[in-house]
């Protein structure tokens with residue numbers, strides 16, 4: 001008999017067929033308690049879980065006594081209670097690598113659009129304000145050859161460094177928990193303490209996971225250290241930044257502008273002060289959101305679940321030690 005799984009994200013037809021050739025699939029819209037209650041038998045019997053953007057914590061796991069593997073269609077897994085998974089030897093699979101280049105492209109788009117005010121001036125054109133040759137009040141600032149500070153020199157940080165170094169001639173400073181020889185050798189990136197990076201960078205780019213250590217890593221004190229001309233970019237997780245402090249820093253002119261793909265609360269509430277600041281480019285968490293990459297992430301997550309339920313944890317497994 002095929003193992004039963006819960007799917008809480010729509011998949012392309014061919015991937016759905018692949019999934020159904022291995023598993024008996026119950027498709028649900030989300031993992032809310034009322035949904036779980038409505039499909040109580042399916043959750044009670046499920047050995048696998050596949051989807052994205054929902055919290056998977058202890059109360060849900062209690063409803064899934066047979067669960068052996070969860071597969072998230074994302075690289076970040078801060079929405080999973082990994083300790084609770086480990087306590088039950090439930091494997092957690094994720095999708096690193098397939099999205100790296102696309103997310104780095106998105107970050108470069110944030111750098112360019114916030115520095116050159118692309119969104120703001122395009123809106124001015126659309127509302128008919130381009131009535132004569134533009135003046136300095138439409139100008140942006142240069143990106144090329146400015147200093148880029150990357151906080152988090154992992155897969156995406158490295159792909160960003162590659163673009164900045166070869167494409168834009170940018171000197172690169174970086175901070176991570178350890179030194180990264182590849183970044184230093186290929187892109188002449190210089191490791192520095194976070195405080196030094198914040199003081200010396202023209203662009204500060206966060207590409208960090210959300211963990212206990214990174215929660216609110218950037219707050220009032222860190223914004224005060226940045227140059228008044230600095231542009232702040234966050235494409236990691238919103239909760240790494242104290243958003244109230246970011247708003248204050250933008251309003252008080254402590255930093256020049258921000259390009260944001262992630263927020264403390266998502267979707268970003270319509271009354272967020274960030275939305276009324278002209279020097280903010282706010283994106284709806286689209287780091288990996290291209291047709292090609294989202295397909296590849298889903299395919300990777302399907303294969304990951306098949307592997308995990310067959311005891312294969314050589315790649316893309318967050319907690320291989322949980323393998324029984």
Ligand SMILES: NC(=O)C1=CN([C@@H]2O[C@H](COP(=O)(O)OP(=O)(O)OC[C@H]3O[C@@H](n4cnc5c(N)ncnc54)[C@H](OP(=O)(O)O)[C@@H]3O)[C@@H](O)[C@H]2O)C=CC1
Pocket residue numbers: 075076077096097099103151152153154155156157175176177178179207208209210211213214235236237261262285286287288
């Ligand atoms: N906006 C979006 O749509 C997307 C956002 N993301 C986010 O980006 C994150 C990074 O992805 P990826 O590059 O693949 O992950 P990696 O694990 O490859 O890189 C993470 C980097 O963060 C560093 N880091 C972790 N904790 C700390 C800390 N306390 N202080 C300093 N550095 C730290 C790591 O340091 P070290 O190298 O020393 O271990 C590593 O360099 C994801 O976890 C996710 O949250 C990812 C994809 C899309």
Ligand SMILES: O=CC(=O)O
Pocket residue numbers: 073074075076077099287288
């Ligand atoms: O935020 C997206 C991810 O893949 O993580």
